[in-house]
Amino acid sequence: MKKVFQDAVEFHRHLCLDIAVGYRAAEILVREMGDELKNMKEVVALVGNQTCALDAIQEITGCTFGKRNLILTDVGKPVYILQNTKTGNSVRAYCHYWDTFDHSEFRALRKAVKKNEATAEQKATLERLTKETIDKILAAPESELFQVSRPVLSAPKISGKYPAAPCEACGEHTDEALLSEGEDKRLCKECLALKAA
Ligand SMILES: [Zn+2]
Ligand SMILES: [Zn+2]
Incomplete structure (x- = not known):
């Protein structure tokens, strides 16, 4: 390796x-x-x-x-x-x-392993298949x-520093652009999700 x-x-x-x-x-x-x-x-x-x-x-x-x-x-x-x-x-x-990759055998074997229903033989097959496929990927042209x-692309917006304001429910300081203007309160996404639940 x-x-x-x-x-x-x-x-x-x-x-x-x-x-x-x-x-x-x-x-x-x-x-x-x-x-x-x-x-x-x-x-x-x-x-x-x-x-x-x-x-x-x-x-x-x-x-x-x-x-x-x-x-x-x-x-x-x-x-x-x-x-x-x-x-x-x-x-x-x-x-x-x-x-064009055939996922079906992998999926079936992984499902069996996940459900704890895989036989020792199935586990060994999954291991062998995984190893063989990795070797193929590593050696393929x-x-x-x-x-x-080789495209020429315009620069993406990089996230980083942002103006923050407190959420009017939890009080936690949040990126202002991400506070939503509710009926009467500006809420962070977490509080908005709680309200919707
Ligand atoms: Zn991984
Ligand atoms: Zn909040």
């Missing part, structure tokens, strides 16, 4: 298909961006969905939720982008590997996993 992949697995704390996909994606993004990554303060990662792959993206690109340079675009696809926000130059990798392009 390569050291970089090992680091990603360690950060993620388990070995799974998506961490392998995230590792392959991050490898492409970092390599293709090259000099565009010289000043990491100018770099953001844009990710299209929430999967285990994101831990590899965070570990390998150095863009993290905590640093606010990992942005979940929530477009609902396995698409990973690294962008230099100054030049707009970006590398985009869409994982088309899943398009990039073109079999990703469609890579």
